Amino acid sequence: MAIKLLIKISLIAGLFFPATLTYAQQASASSLFLEGEQLRVAYEFERAKEAYTRAISLSGDSAFIARAQQRRVLCENGLILSNYVVRPHVLGRTVIPYREFFLFYDLSPSGSWALPPFELLSHVNDKGDTRLPFFYRATQDRIVFSAKDSASGSGWDLYMIQKKDILANGAFLWGPPVRLGPGINTPGNEIYPVLSSDGKTLYFSSNGLPGLGGMNLYVSRWDTKTQEWGLAENLGIPFSSTHNDLLYMLSDDSRYFYFTSDRAAPKDSLVLYKVEYESAPVKIRPASVKELREIAMMPLSGNKTRDREYGPKEAGMAVPDSILEKTREATAHYTQLTAAVRNLKVQVAGHEKKLDSLRKYYSSLTPEEDRRAIANTIREEEFVLMELQQSLRDTRKSAQSIEDLFLSHGVLPPVTTPASKSPASSASGLQEMDLFPVKQQLISLDSHLFEAPLPVVPPVNLEFRIEQESVIVPWENEPPGLYYRIQLFTVARKATISQLKGISPIFEVRAGNHYVYYAGQFYNYADAARALASVKRRGITGAIVVAYFQGKSIPVLEGRRREAQNKTAPEGVAAFHVYLGSNQIPPALISLVGELSDKDIIRVITGSGTDYFIGPFASASQAEELASVLREKGFDTVTVQQVTN
Template sequence: MCKKHFITAGLAAALCIAGPSLYAQVTQARDLLKEGERLHLNYQFEHAIEAFSRAMGASDDSLVISKAEHARVHSENGLILSNYVVRPYVLASVVVPQRDFPLYYNLSPSGCWAYPPDLLLQYVNHKGDEKLPLFYRPALDRLVFAACDSLSDTGWDIYMTERTFDTLVCWSPPVRLGPDINTQGNEMYPVLSADGNTLYFCSDGLPGLGGLNLFVSRWDENLQNWSVPENMGIPFSSTGNDMLYMLSDDLTYFYFVSDRNAPKDSLLLYKVEYETSPVKIRPSSVQELREIAALSPKDSHPNADTGTSARSADTATSAHLVDTATSARSADATHIRATDTTDSRTAVSDSVLQKTREATQHYAQLSKAVRNLTGQVNKQEEKLDSLRKTYVTLSREEDKSIFANHIREEEFLLMELQQSLRDTQKSAQAIEDMFLWYGVLAVPEINNTNTDLVFGAKTDVTPDAKSEVTSGAKADVFSPVKQKMCSLDDHVFLAPVPVEPPVDLTFRIEKQSVIVPWENEPMDLYYRIQLFTVSGKVSLNQLRGISPAFEVKVGNRYVYYAGQFQTYDQASQARAVVRRQGITGALVVAFYEGKSISVQEGRRRETEKKTAPESTGMYQVYLGAGEITPELLAAVSELTDKDIIRLAKGDAVDYFIGPFSSRAQAEELAEALKEKGFALVSVQEVTP
């Protein structure tokens, strides 16, 4: 009794000790998990990976370990993507309501927003009342939309339908895009480019940073399918949720929304300058990475020095002008501007005039430099395209190697030109900001000698430069207005053709037999098990669960078969199973080109893989025609392991045993059967 109490007390003490320890373990793991999430959101991916790894080691809870493992993968993805970061030029950003935010994208007249018709959603088994708007481009023959299939557990998926050539408003049955696009997660807000060959969408199931990231996929004309999607990378994909990338038709800018730094129940809509071949950099620090990901408007241009003389000069000019603008603003921040209504020019103080003369001269020079660099970038891109097309046509490896080096050199040159263009644009932007600060809203009149008096400074400028000054003095106003929805109710969407599941021809024993139709027979060799021949149809119970079963009516009788086998050994093993089910008279039969053939012929074709029967010098025992009596079957089973062969010729059916490699073997069996009272058996040579 004392020993029993001692054991009980010991167990209780152990539980008391283990309880706090286990709780502390779980608490530590969850704290590490939260710390890792905080680090991940702040783009400190290396430290986040360490925190998630420690959380996995500090817990025995499978749920905590699984969550930490998934989070670590997202941080590892972030670490990889942080090596290839684009510093875009953000034209503007504005807060839009989270509800119906796509309607604040304005790409008219190329298309309009519409909700998928109820019938279209019904075709894809959409569940719930929530609908995601789609962008309809009348000029395209493709339409993409997102829906949530109630019959699957894959969240939101992307579907595509194509316009039929019968009418402009008739569309093919919707098709869910393949597993390269759709995952177990959510794929949402798909949008096609103006030519219909590029698909933009967001996903939280494809490799990314954890939330909804932006992805791009391109149509492959050869494969007639969408390519494996690519993550659009930082800063377009962030540690938050980023959605609905839309590129303007003229390829000058694009929109997308993000919840990074957005107020509650709102999103930030970004308008960003589009670049065909953006330069990708590796930020020097986490702080720089965070600054790039913040996407601050007008401060997004890089300042990196590439070593070219032109860029160095532009950068120096930019720095000087920024200093000038800053000092001017600090000195005259309280200056009051007055407008002379009798003159088209803006009246400004003498101090402002003095400090803007140099900026005005440099602005004209920078405007010209921007135009020149833009032309050089375009020419360099065309040159690269031509070189790449030539590279594809080369056959010799030596030529390809030389050409590849040449292409790489031209790519580096393109990157330098693009960087120079960015730096020059930023320098011009600094002067534009100063113009706006001092209220420079008009350009003085131009005389016939192309001499412009700007703020009292006489400078020679070209007409193009004057237009640049005019446009530069105006603010980039971005005030999106909610667009009206269009309707697709007058469009016709064809219903998907019901897909019947393929017939399962795998031989099996089930609770209840499955009878399948005898149709679409293969033309090559196959075997089946003949169960029995009866005068009337049998019930499923009489088939003893054997599946698949086939029912064939021959004259006034019904013949039942089972299975479909490629080899005789498979059929023979299945026959043994059938006999154990109680159908002892089951036979192996063979078919070739849709016709019944002898089993020995089938085995010969199987072994030698021949397409026509040949003379074999083999023999068989003829048992008779019509039906075989149970007594004869029992005698055959007792005397030999050879198969009974069924050969149908029209309505007549003959039965044999064989094959035998010599006549003596066949005659020995025939004599044994005759001794048992079956006098009609005989020996025959196997002939083609």
Template structure:
């Protein structure tokens, strides 16, 4: 009895110990996860990745592991983006309330914020309970906005509408909303889209695309060939951070841009940044986490709150060889001087361009020939000076780039912030920007505008013979103008149930008197029809036969094979036309437009390398050309008219 008691106690102790170890192990996994979060927010992506890896190895909770895996991916994104960092010139920053923060952006002269009308949101199964504003430019024929389809199971997505007409009352008529593609929308949230002044660049925020965590900033560019937005790109560090960054907006004159972030903001607030815009900024690889954090803190010029001396070293990366450091020190002074030279030359070039513009305007207003001649000489002299300045600027930039390439080749870069003794003195313009405080704008209204209801696009008719789980019925129309074959399945006195068709697709149903005749497939060669017939019989429809048609009328199969052998598959002297739309895949916007312009179906023809898409046939070349011309005017340059002849 005592032995049994000892055994029982031993088993209980073992179970308790196992449970305790499992509990302790789970706590340890949570500890590593929390440590990873801290390191990730501190831009120590390599160490954070290791912490998440340890957390995963110590946990058996699948949900926890998935969450840690996601964080580890964010760290990998951070490591990649850390190699391409921009050091921007911050013109100003201001703390603004989070609520309606978008109204503090300077929208002049071409845009305004408005809430999307309920009428528009209803088209997308959005009840408008949590409407997010849209940015409207009256000069553009498109609007990109945010909506949340309650039936989609995802977060906020981006949609686009395009202007179709101006109504008699002056209001704009907008086409139906189209959801942007998977290169932009994700199961997460895509919000605060803003179009550039020319409508060809889209900026927005997302927490579903590859980023650093939270909301990051992204850009997409309009593809004139496909008439769709391109794959979104992360704007990178420091504009995207490990916190939440939203609403990038470029000024109309491309001199500066705004964006908001909560990285250093008080509770219920955001910091609105005003940044000098550079079309091709130099991207660097910071030499340490300390330098990366300093850049990401977005200090103002002359601001010592985030200087190098105030940051504690946290980088544990590999040591840089002394020889490389010595070479870096030798070039740093020269690099700093070149950087100042480039900035000064840029300012001088801009000044001379302004002077020339003024002189040319004055020249156009003069009527006395002598005065015009004197001014023309002055303009020529200024043009020569400008040419020399531009060449000097190119040379200075080339020298700067050479030093940057040298640094990059060794993984070392000159310090971004100058030493305390060399801190630049803020100019009057800088002081003005530093004291800048934005003014709250007013909401506009789009209630008078008219928005069309979206029409579900009709998918292309797939005439490829195949076996599906359930047979696909298609209408008997758009027959080839010449010779083709089909498989006659059977004739019945009542409509056949789908199950009787054995999954054969596509199937055509034709009523002849009181009978229903069922056909399958559409083949231009007898050999293809014969192979499909064998498959049909294997499916259990043993009475199926091949039938032939020529110019829309039934003919004996033997005649069809003879015409095929003699290459006389179309009537002599008779031609038809079709419009080629593309290969393999065609954009949904093209499908919608074709359905709007023509009542003919899109035909998918399988080729050796994929599939081609056509619409037709057309009896005359003018009909086909009219459609093709309209499609090309809408930006689909790949369309062409093809003649189908004997």
């Protein structure tokens, strides 16, 4: 009502005070924009879209209009995603601090959290001022990490490196980082990438891909044929919301997944959700916005009260005493198992450190006898480490089965504190439980080596042209077939730039005690002749056209003969031409060929007449691409022909 009144007042004011009209309209537009924001966050996408549309109609500010249009797109995304909503089985949730929240993900012993080493970040022009983590598994052959290229000025992008070799110290050599394609990276931010245990699925957060606003969750799958990541897909409601959703991570056994969100979190905190994984979940269309909003709040599955709002105070709710009484024995066993897990982790870390020291000592030894003795010790320690790691996996698996008991009641499993710091017992005689998951430790990959990407060499422009200053290019990567160049002159000393008259490109060749200068690279004599006339007009009257075939100089007449016989490809190498017709071809076809290709039409005189071709093309697919377009335009006689010299 207040907004409508404000609009009326602004219109009346505009009749008597035209100078104030623009300001009043913009104020109304801003109010409508804020109304749209409130509605969008509350999943009222249709009403929010209307508010943004009205705001756009009242505003004359182009920046404001662009922002409102972008919000309207978010509403359209929301309307689409609202038709495919999953009602997940939420097993538990708890509030965790925003700072280093990722360390509270404790899913499996198969990996650890790490920060990209500064050496790696330097290869993508990231200064390393802020480093975002990734989950590292030593068994995987690839790592996907997030970095910010300071040179490009874009947001956070995802990069991938591939394992190449193992080093003497047990670390790895990784190939150069490659930025993932436009199906994943955007001008926005792509952060917190996590690979599945098999390395074939990538989960990450983005605010640049189609979503609901803020950071949404996305998935991309590895294409084994193209060896690239596929187009990213939004995980949809309720995992993606109108707030910020981060770091989706699937357990190694594909039974559960975790993710965090600020949709119901206190300040400087996030809510960590643990959800049962379904490979093919049932998707529904909620009957109302109220039902959609309820699903998006991710209520615990054990709670039957549908209309209840779930705020952050309920996250990490305690296990009811009645349930704890029934599971007294399981709780005691779980306490023993968690203590055993801690102990085994310490032992594993100790043996890994010991092995690292032994390997360094082994590398420093020279007598073969000493090295052999240390090698045997290393081998024995490796067997011990393998047994400890297996024990750790088995113990955690046993603890997992007991966790399922607690999770079946809709809460996160209790995590006991170490015996040395045991809290006081409750009135019922049961030990009080710490509701936060165990915080993990970051590992360092600074001992690993990371190859830098090869420098990008810009392609040499071989197109003949006249510029203010000539450009000299190296004589290399010669075409394998027929080509022409213009020989300018031969001098005893290197020519100055001014002597080259702005002609480009220039090839400088040392021939004994002299320097020979050439210009351009042409694939038919007609182009070379036209360029020669231009060179002579620049004052270099002694210039001539020279011909080459398969890297060797040939007479120009032989080159022209090869053109006439359509034998411009290397000897024994197949080339492809597009056959246009014989004797007479329509002017419309000639004009169309000129628009579609930079290659000239070749005329070949035969005993029965004249054939017309365009080419050569290095592959049949290139020739067929042009031929198919010509056929679509009505020139049905066009065909692709293979030519072997």
